[in-house]
Amino acid sequence: MDSNKKIWMTLGGIVLAMLFIIVLQLFVRTPYQTIKVAVIPEGEYDPAVWGRHYPLEYKSYLRNREMAASPTGFGGSEKVQKSIKEPEILVNFKGMPFSIDYTEDRGHPYALEDLRDTKRVDKTTAGACMTCKTAQLADLFKEKGWDYAKMPLLDLLPQLKHPIVCANCHDPKTMNLRVINPAFIEAMEKRGIDVKKAPREEMRSYVCGQCHAEYYFVPVGKKVVFPWVRGLHPEKMYEYYSSIPNGFEMDWKHPDSETKMLKAQHPDFEMWSGGVHAGSGVSCADCHMPYMKVDGQKYTSHWVTSPMKHGKEACRTCHTQSDQWLLDRVKSIQNSVWEMQHTAGQTVARAHQAVGKASKSARADRAQLDKARELIRKAQWYWDYVAAENSMGFHNPVLALNTLGRSVDLAHQAIAAAERAAGGR
Ligand code: HEC
Ligand code: HEC
Ligand code: HEC
Ligand code: HEC
Numbered sequence: 001m002d003s004n005k006k007i008w009m010t011l012g013g014i015v016l017a018m019l020f021i022i023v024l025q026l027f028v029r030t031p032y033q034t035i036k037v038a039v040i041p042e043g044e045y046d047p048a049v050w051g052r053h054y055p056l057e058y059k060s061y062l063r064n065r066e067m068a069a070s071p072t073g074f075g076g077s078e079k080v081q082k083s084i085k086e087p088e089i090l091v092n093f094k095g096m097p098f099s100i101d102y103t104e105d106r107g108h109p110y111a112l113e114d115l116r117d118t119k120r121v122d123k124t125t126a127g128a129c130m131t132c133k134t135a136q137l138a139d140l141f142k143e144k145g146w147d148y149a150k151m152p153l154l155d156l157l158p159q160l161k162h163p164i165v166c167a168n169c170h171d172p173k174t175m176n177l178r179v180i181n182p183a184f185i186e187a188m189e190k191r192g193i194d195v196k197k198a199p200r201e202e203m204r205s206y207v208c209g210q211c212h213a214e215y216y217f218v219p220v221g222k223k224v225v226f227p228w229v230r231g232l233h234p235e236k237m238y239e240y241y242s243s244i245p246n247g248f249e250m251d252w253k254h255p256d257s258e259t260k261m262l263k264a265q266h267p268d269f270e271m272w273s274g275g276v277h278a279g280s281g282v283s284c285a286d287c288h289m290p291y292m293k294v295d296g297q298k299y300t301s302h303w304v305t306s307p308m309k310h311g312k313e314a315c316r317t318c319h320t321q322s323d324q325w326l327l328d329r330v331k332s333i334q335n336s337v338w339e340m341q342h343t344a345g346q347t348v349a350r351a352h353q354a355v356g357k358a359s360k361s362a363r364a365d366r367a368q369l370d371k372a373r374e375l376i377r378k379a380q381w382y383w384d385y386v387a388a389e390n391s392m393g394f395h396n397p398v399l400a401l402n403t404l405g406r407s408v409d410l411a412h413q414a415i416a417a418a419e420r421a422a423g424g425r
Contacts, residue, residue: 040172045135045162050172056294061166061302064107070306071327074334074392077106077305079114086342086387091349092380096252098263105266105390108164108304116157126222127151131181132211134160135167138180146182149222169207177203184210187226204283209269212284212390218246232270234385234403238262238378256356259373264384271389275396282318290314330394337386337393340404344383347411351376354415358422368421372414379410 038053051058070076082102083089093099097120106114111133115121121129128149131137136159140148148156171178179185179195184206188195195206214237215226225246230236241248241262250260272278277287285300290313292301307314308330311323319326355372358364382403386393393400 035175037173037175042172043139044172045165045167047162047165050166050170056297056299057302060292060299061109063303064109064305066303066305067106068309071308072306072331072334072392074338075306075390076104079103079106086345088342088345088349091256091352092345092383093263094352095255096261096263111163112157112160113163115153121153123152123154125153126217127153127156128217128222128224129153130156130160131183131224132164134163135165135180136160136162138167141180141182146221146223149217149224164211168210177207179203179206179210181210181224183215183224183226184213187228190229201281201283204285204289205269205272205278208284208288212266212268214265214267214270214385216241216248216251219248228270232267232273233399234267234270234382237267237270237385238381241381254352254376257352257373257376258359259352259355259376261377262381262384264381264388266388266390267385268390268395271385271391271399272395274399277395286317287314290317333394333397334392337397337400337404340401340408341383341387341392344379344404344407344411345387347408347415348376348380348383351379351411351414351418354418355421358418361422365421365423368417372417372421375410375414375417379407379414382407382410 035054040050040053044050047058047061051061067077067079069078080103082104083099089102090099093102101119103114103118115129115133126149130140130153131149140156166172168180169177177200185195188206195203198206213226215224217223218225223246225248227237227240227245230240251263252261253259254261269284272284287307288304289300289302290307290310291298292313293299301310301313308327311326315326316323321329351372355369355376358372359369386400386403386407389395389400
C-alpha cells in the first residue's frame with residue numbers, strides 16, 4: 001500500500017467515524033452526550049457522593065443554600081412570615097396551623113430542616129407531609145406503601161436525613177429524569193398520561209410538578225391525592241372538591257364563619273400549565289434550571305431559584321428584549337396581581353367577620369347563612385389558589401387576575417348574603 005492510499009484511507013475512516021457520531025446524535029438526543037454516566041447505586045441519597053461524578057451540577061446545587069431576596073421584590077429565598085405584608089392571612093386561616101406559621105419558601109436543601117422547625121407540626125401531624133420533602137420517600141413507599149402516610153410525622157422524622165436531592169429527579173443508573181412521588185404518578189395516570197414513558201421535554205416539568213402542585217390527604221389513611229380528574233383550572237378543582245372525593249369534605253372549619261374550608265397548596269404546575277409559556281412548550285427547567293457555561297463546557301444550572309437572578313441565561317435564550325425590560329415586565333405583572341390578591345384576601349376576611357357576626361343573632365336566617373358560607377368557601381379557594389402559588393401570577397397572569405376577580409365578586413356576594421341573613425326572615 002503506498003503512503004498516499006494510506007492517507008486517503010485514514011481520512012476516509014475519520015470522515016466515516018464523524019458521520020457515524022453525527023447520525024448517532026440525531027437518534028440519541030440526550031443532553032448527557034458530553035458527560036460520562038457514573039454507576040451510582042439505587043438508594044444512594046447523599047448529593048455529595050453524586051457530586052464526585054457530576055461536579056458542575058453539584059456545585060450549582062450547593063447554591064440552593066444561599067438566602068437572598070429576589071430582584072422582583074416578590075418570592076425570594078428568605079424565610080419571611082407572609083402575614084407581615086398580608087395580615088388578612090391571620091383572619092382567613094384562623095383555626096388552622098397556617099395562621100400560626102406561614103413563611104416564604106426557600107431552597108430545596110432546607111426542605112427537611114424547615115419541616116422540622118415549622119410550628120405547624122405537632123404530634124397529630126401525618127407522615128404524609130414528608131412526601132415532598134425527601135428522596136427517601138422512594139424507600140419508604142417501597143417498604144410500606146401508603147401506610148407511611150398515616151404514621152405520625154414525628155416518628156418518621158428521625159430516619160429522614162436527606163432533603164430534596166439528586167435522587168428525587170434522577171435515576172442514579174442512567175441519570176435520566178424520573179419522578180418518584182406515587183401521588184403524581186397516579187394523578188397523571190388518571191388523566192391518561194404514563195409518566196414512565198413521557199418524553200424528555202415533558203419530564204423537564206414533571207420532575208417539578210410531582211411536588212409543586214395542589215393535593216389533599218384522604219381522611220382515612222392520609223393517602224396523598226392530587227385533585228385533577230376534572231381538570232387543573234381552579235374552577236374544575238373546586239367542582240371536584242364539591243363532590244366530597246374519598247370522603248374529603250374540608251381541611252378545617254373556620255371558627256368565626258363556621259365554614260368548611262379548603263387550603264390550597266402551591267398550585268405552580270397547574271397555574272403554569274394553562275399559561276402562554278406552557279402553551280409554547282417552555283418547561284419549568286427552561287426558566288428555573290437554565291444552561292450555563294464554564295470554560296466552554298455547557299451544563300444545567302441546579303441552583304433552582306428565582307430565574308430573575310440570572311435573567312440572561314433564563315429568559316434571553318428566547319427573548320430579544322433587554323434584561324431590564326424583562327424584569328420590568330415581570331414586576332408590572334406581579335404588582336397588578338399583588339394588588340388584586342391583597343384586595344381579594346381582605347374582602348374574604350371581611351366576609352368571615354360578617355358571617356360570624358350574623359350567625360350570633362338568634363333571629364338570623366339559617367338558609368341565607370349557609371349560602372353565605374358556601375360563597376366564602378369558594379371565594380377563599382380562588383384567592384388562595386393565587387396566593388399559595390409561588391410566582392405572584394407570573395406563570396399565568398391572565399388566569400391569576402381572572403381568579404382573583406372571581407374571588408372578590410364571591411366575597412362581596414357572601415357579605416351581602418350575611419347581611420340578608422342578619423336582617424332575619
Ligand atoms: C429538581 C430536580 C433535579 C434535582 C434535585 C437534580 N437534578 Fe440534575 N437535572 C435536572 C434537570 C431538569 C436536568 C436537565 C435534564 C434534561 O434536560 O434532560 C438535569 C440534568 C442533570 C445532568 C445532565 C447534564 C446537565 O448538566 O444537563 C446531570 C449530570 C445532573 N443533572 C446531575 C445532578 C446531580 C449530581 C444532582 C444532585 C446534586 C442533581 N442533578 C439534582 C433536574 C434535577
Ligand atoms: C421533592 C419535592 C420537590 C421537587 C421534586 C421540586 N421541588 Fe421545588 N420546592 C419544594 C419544597 C418543599 C420547597 C420549599 C423548601 C423550603 O422552603 O424549605 C421548594 C422550593 C422551590 C423554590 C424556591 C427556592 C427559593 O430560592 O426560594 C423554587 C424556585 C422551586 N422549588 C422550583 C422547583 C423546580 C423548577 C423544580 C423542578 C426542576 C422543583 N422545584 C422540584 C419541593 C420540590
Ligand atoms: C417563563 C419562565 C418560567 C417558567 C416556564 C416557570 N417559571 Fe417559575 N417563576 C418564573 C418567574 C419569573 C418567577 C418569579 C420570580 C420572582 O419573583 O423573583 C417564578 C417563580 C417561581 C417560584 C417561586 C420562587 C421564589 O423565589 O420563591 C417557584 C416555586 C416556581 N416559579 C416554580 C415553577 C414551576 C414548578 C414551574 C413549572 C411547573 C415553573 N416555575 C415554570 C419563571 C418561570
Ligand atoms: C424557551 C423559550 C422561552 C423562555 C426561556 C422564556 N420565554 Fe417568555 N415567552 C416565550 C414565548 C414563546 C412567549 C409567547 C409570546 C411570544 O411569542 O413572544 C413568551 C411570552 C412572554 C411574556 C408575555 C406573555 C405574558 O405572559 O404576559 C413575558 C412577559 C415573558 N415571556 C417573560 C419571560 C421571562 C421573564 C422569562 C425568563 C424568566 C421568559 N419569558 C423565558 C418564550 C420563552
